[in-house]
Amino acid sequence: MSRQEDFVALDERVLPAVLGPASRHLALVEDAFRVLIETPGGGVKVAGAAKDRLAARAAIDIIAARAASGVDVEEADVRAAIGAVSTGKGVAAEGGLTRGRRGPIAPKTAAQARYLQLLESEDLTFGVGPAGTGKTFMAVAFGATQLLRGKVDRLVITRPAVEAGERLGFLPGDLTEKVDPYLAPIWQALDDILGADGLRRRRDKGEIEVAPLAFMRGRTLSHAYIIVDEAQNASRLQMKMVLTRLGEGARMVVTGDPSQVDLLNPRDSGLAHAIRILDGVKGVGVQTFDASDVVRHALVERIVRAYDSDAARDRGEAR
Numbered sequence: 222m223s224r225q226e227d228f229v230a231l232d233e234r235v236l237p238a239v240l241g242p243a244s245r246h247l248a249l250v251e252d253a254f255r256v257l258i259e260t261p262g263g264g265v266k267v268a269g270a271a272k273d274r275l276a277a278r279a280a281i282d283i284i285a286a287r288a289a290s291g292v293d294v295e296e297a298d299v300r301a302a303i304g305a306v307s308t309g310k311g312v313a314a315e316g317g318l319t320r321g322r323r324g325p326i327a328p329k330t331a332a333q334a335r336y337l338q339l340l341e342s343e344d345l346t347f348g349v350g351p352a353g354t355g356k357t358f359m360a361v362a363f364g365a366t367q368l369l370r371g372k373v374d375r376l377v378i379t380r381p382a383v384e385a386g387e388r389l390g391f392l393p394g395d396l397t398e399k400v401d402p403y404l405a406p407i408w409q410a411l412d413d414i415l416g417a418d419g420l421r422r423r424r425d426k427g428e429i430e431v432a433p434l435a436f437m438r439g440r441t442l443s444h445a446y447i448i449v450d451e452a453q454n455a456s457r458l459q460m461k462m463v464l465t466r467l468g469e470g471a472r473m474v475v476t477g478d479p480s481q482v483d484l485l486n487p488r489d490s491g492l493a494h495a496i497r498i499l500d501g502v503k504g505v506g507v508q509t510f511d512a513s514d515v516v517r518h519a520l521v522e523r524i525v526r527a528y529d530s531d532a533a534r535d536r537g538e539a540r
């Protein structure tokens with residue numbers, strides 16, 4: 222049977238984003254859907270079986286729409302578009318976040334879009350899943366947006382410093398300098414959103430505060446947006462403590478990966494326990510990510526799937 226062809230007309234402003242550097246984006250679509258894509262001018266020509274052409278065209282439409290909205294299109298966005306078509310999970314909704322230094326920030330996957338909806342609607346949100354799914358970056362982007370729009374007075378960021386046993390006094394510098402190494406991913410995200418100067422000004426004014434989880438005890442955080450990162454390494458008592466710091470006008474997001482607990486007693490992890498006992502409580506939302514939601518390097522998704530499969534085998538052998 223001869224291979225059929227479809228032509229997809231594309232605006233010249235979005236065509237470079239669809240192509241990607243050295244046509245890398247189109248190559249990803251070709252590999253994913255077993256089609257041949259050419260660029261005769263004014264758009265792209267897709268050749269292959271009918272079902273494959275339809276899927277490839279759907280992915281191209283998603284990529285083109287993202288580019289048309291003014292958002293930078295990277296390989297992660299292309300893989301997310303391919304994943305949305307392949308899994309039928311749908312396309313991420315746009316909007317809700319501020320602009321970063323490289324343009325508007327928007328969800329890359331349908332799971333991120335649902336996560337953003339929870340962040341907007343609930344007072345306490347849990348973002349749970351493997352590395353590379355954007356759960357921390359989206360939380361930081363939303364928190365920075367709340368701060369920039371004047372909806373909160375402060376952005377408070379905390380995480381367990383498990384590697385130092387929560388005893389940071391032996392490290393040089395003030396409290397911020399002591400805990401900074403544990404918050405590198407969050408500082409990078411804030412720098413992408415606010416820029417180095419904007420981040421420095423807001424830190425100096427006290428609008429952005431960092432503290433190890435142990436330093437949250439006894440405080441009431443009012444009119445603040447609180448990010449609790451790497452929460453799988455908080456004990457059950459620490460989790461209860463930090464969740465009850467919420468004061469008037471405050472909101473909180475708790476992120477973590479239950480499969481990467483570094484506590485000496487993994488069973489004492491407070492993340493999965495908190496999600497279980499708070500299920501159904503008004504004002505609490507939970508977004509769970511999986512390997513298909515990984516938007517980091519393509520290899521990260523394959524690594525996550527391999528570890529998930531190994532864990533599943535171990536559970537089966539233990540029965």
